[in-house]
Amino acid sequence: MGSQRIFITGLxxxxxxxxxxxxxxxxxxxxxxxxxxxxxxxxxxxxxxxAAEIKLTDSELxxxxxxxxxxxxxxxxxxxxxxxxxxxxxxGNHGNNHLRTGLISATTVGGxxxxxxxxxxxxxxxxxxxxxxxLDCGDSTKSIARLLGIKNYITTISTACSSSANAIMHxxxxxxxxxxxxxxxxxxxxxxxxxxxxxxxxxxxxxEWCRPFDIERKGLNLGEGAGFIMLESEESVRxxxxxxxAELVGYANxxxxxxxxxxxxxxxxxxxxxxxxxxxxxxPTEKIDYINVHGTGTPNNDESxxxxxxxxxxxxxxxxxxxxxxxxHTLGAAGGVEAVFSVLSILHGCIWPSLNFKNKMNEVDFGPxxxxxxxxxxxxxxxxxxxxxxxxxxxLFAHYKTENP
Numbered sequence: 022m023g024s025q026r027i028f029i030t031g032l033x034x035x036x037x038x039x040x041x042x043x044x045x046x047x048x049x050x051x052x053x054x055x056x057x058x059x060x061x062x063x064x065x066x067x068x069x070x071x072a073a074e075i076k077l078t079d080s081e082l083x084x085x086x087x088x089x090x091x092x093x094x095x096x097x098x099x100x101x102x103x104x105x106x107x108x109x110x111x112x113g114n115h116g117n118n119h120l121r122t123g124l125i126s127a128t129t130v131g132g133x134x135x136x137x138x139x140x141x142x143x144x145x146x147x148x149x150x151x152x153x154x155x156l157d158c159g160d161s162t163k164s165i166a167r168l169l170g171i172k173n174y175i176t177t178i179s180t181a182c183s184s185s186a187n188a189i190m191h192x193x194x195x196x197x198x199x200x201x202x203x204x205x206x207x208x209x210x211x212x213x214x215x216x217x218x219x220x221x222x223x224x225x226x227x228x229e230w231c232r233p234f235d236i237e238r239k240g241l242n243l244g245e246g247a248g249f250i251m252l253e254s255e256e257s258v259r260x261x262x263x264x265x266x267a268e269l270v271g272y273a274n275x276x277x278x279x280x281x282x283x284x285x286x287x288x289x290x291x292x293x294x295x296x297x298x299x300x301x302x303x304x305p306t307e308k309i310d311y312i313n314v315h316g317t318g319t320p321n322n323d324e325s326x327x328x329x330x331x332x333x334x335x336x337x338x339x340x341x342x343x344x345x346x347x348x349x350h351t352l353g354a355a356g357g358v359e360a361v362f363s364v365l366s367i368l369h370g371c372i373w374p375s376l377n378f379k380n381k382m383n384e385v386d387f388g389p390x391x392x393x394x395x396x397x398x399x400x401x402x403x404x405x406x407x408x409x410x411x412x413x414x415x416x417l418f419a420h421y422k423t424e425n426p
Contacts (some may be wrong), residue, residue, distance in 0.1 A: 244349020273297025316343020
């Protein structure tokens with residue numbers, strides 16, 4: 022089972038730059054950011070901090086999904102339903118209902134956005150308990166699975182900002198172990214006052230557009246969204262007659278255990294995750310064509326990730342960029358969204374530019390890609406997702422026709 026190859030056959034994404042994969046791709050190519058004024062979330066900081074908010078109300082999301090207005094689902098769940106449904110639809114299921122399909126969904130805030138609206142009413146309106154229950158992270162996963170008819174394996178992962186990257190890694194391991202034939206993996210998170218206030222208290226928010234890896238960077242822009250990919254075994258691809266989009270050839274999760282909310286400045290955590298993914302795939306550093314970095318725009322994260330890349334790649338750091346200036350930091354959904362963007366990079370031969378970057382950091386002599394590059398032969402893309410507590414995950418995607426060395 023250990024030699025089982027893992028193929029990607031479906032993509033799904035909803036972010037501030039697009040309601041589906043096609044719209045997200047168009048915005049990436051147009052270098053269009055989704056960061057702007059907060060309009061839907063009720064927050065006293067709406068005029069202070071920009072965010073990448075999806076400009077659809079919960080009612081509009083329900084209508085898009087064909088749900089009744091009275092459906093009691095959190096915004097996190099609704100976003101996850103859209104992206105997971107899109108990935109499942111692309112992967113298809115051509116009469117092979119015996120295939121064991123699982124759902125591994127990730128989130129950090131769960132139904133917090135919805136719970137906040139009802140919390141202070143609960144004491145006087147006990148019937149609002151159903152909305153309080155939506156806070157649980159696993160609630161969104163169960164609802165997504167129920168909508169899509171997935172029953173073989175359902176679980177939720179919450180490891181801060183590496184959550185959905187870990188969901189993808191877990192799905193791959195389940196397939197390799199022979200437990201599943203297919204795994205729909207990713208994550209979903211909605212903006213909430215709790216998140217906005219929490220990051221503000223940590224002094225990690227930027228009052229303008231975020232500038233990853235810039236010497237003047239001050240913080241991140243929060244975002245919301247969902248990203249899912251369908252993973253399939255070789256046998257599942259054959260039986261399902263699936264179209265292969267890319268291959269997941271390597272992954273690694275490590276923990277530097279340095280600090281509750283900060284990464285190790287020397288980049289040991291980032292280095293160990295990236296090097297672990299390459300080692301699992303048997304791919305040398307010079308084969309990497311592009312890195313979709315975690316790149317939050319905070320002073321600590323960008324310094325740590327840069328040092329990790331410097332340690333791993335030396336003087337030959339591959340082209341890299343952060344797509345968070347487009348989507349904001351979608352927290353538990355980030356790894357899923359950026360896995361989709363990484364596969365799109367392979368499929369369309371593009372390296373997405375880092376927006377808003379001007380001047381290099383003092384710690385390293387390199388910076389991110391700042392202009393769109395097209396018509397490339399992209400063979401290997403590394404995607405990084407690093408979370409609070411030093412939980413670091415790197416995924417390595419490959420063009421499916423690329424042969425391992």
